[in-house]
Amino acid sequence: MKKFLIVGLGNIGEKYENTRHNIGFKILDQLAKQENLTFETEKLGDITTYKFKGRTFILLKPNTYMNLSGKAVQYWLTKEKIPLEHLLVITDDLNLPFGSIRLKTKGSDGGHNGLKDIQDKLQTTAYNRFRFGISNSFSKGKQIDYVLGEWSTEENLIMEERLNQSVALIKSFGTAGVSRTMNAFNGK
Structure with a gap:
């Protein structure tokens, strides 16, 4: 059975829950909600396992805080013996318009x-990353406040649809492969 490590980046704690920087957590929470999965706190993060079409997806929300996410990623890749090409890291991206998604292999x-x-x-830049656009609608010097700020009313109106599209991308990544998934989802 093929195994995949799907890592949603974010910061732990209630005060970060609905911030732009936590979109990785939010996307994994959406998948968990759709599939009735429960995260358990284990070493270096909250983990749940999702089985789909003969694949096993290990969903990880690191509890190391954003800036130390590598330790959790490295630990779970090694522990579960998952090849690097089966890693997908979900993160926010200031350089993409809100809600746009882009999958890259490096x-x-x-x-x-x-x-x-x-x-x-x-020790490589060659790993799959799924970037979710949060736009760059902030004034000079306000980047930290913006990424750690909560979603706007307008953003929340289309969030559910964007989260569902993101979940579909994750499933496609594991079943159709990275190239087909990039063709199907990038820029959508």
Whole structure:
């Protein structure tokens, strides 16, 4: 059976729950809600397992805080003996319009500290990342307030549909493969 590690990046704690920076957690929570899954706190994160079409998806929400996500990713890849090409990291992206999604097989951290730590721990930039656009609608010097801010009323109106699209991308990643998933979902 093929195994995949799907990592949603975010920060633990109630005060971060509905912030833009926590979109990785929010997407995994949506999948868990749809499939009636429950996360359990284990080493370095909250984990649940989802079986779909002969695949096993291990969903991980690291509890190491965003900037130290690499430790949890490395631990669970090793523990579950999951190959690097079966890793998918879900993160927010300031450079994409709100709600747009982009799957990439490699790339820079783009100034994202969670990705920077994962890259450092894995010693490679060649891992799959799913970037969810949060836009860059903030004034100069307000980036931290923006990413740690809550979604706007307008964003919340279309959030459910974007979350469902994101869940579909995860399922496609594990069943159809990264190339077909990129063709089907990027820019949608």
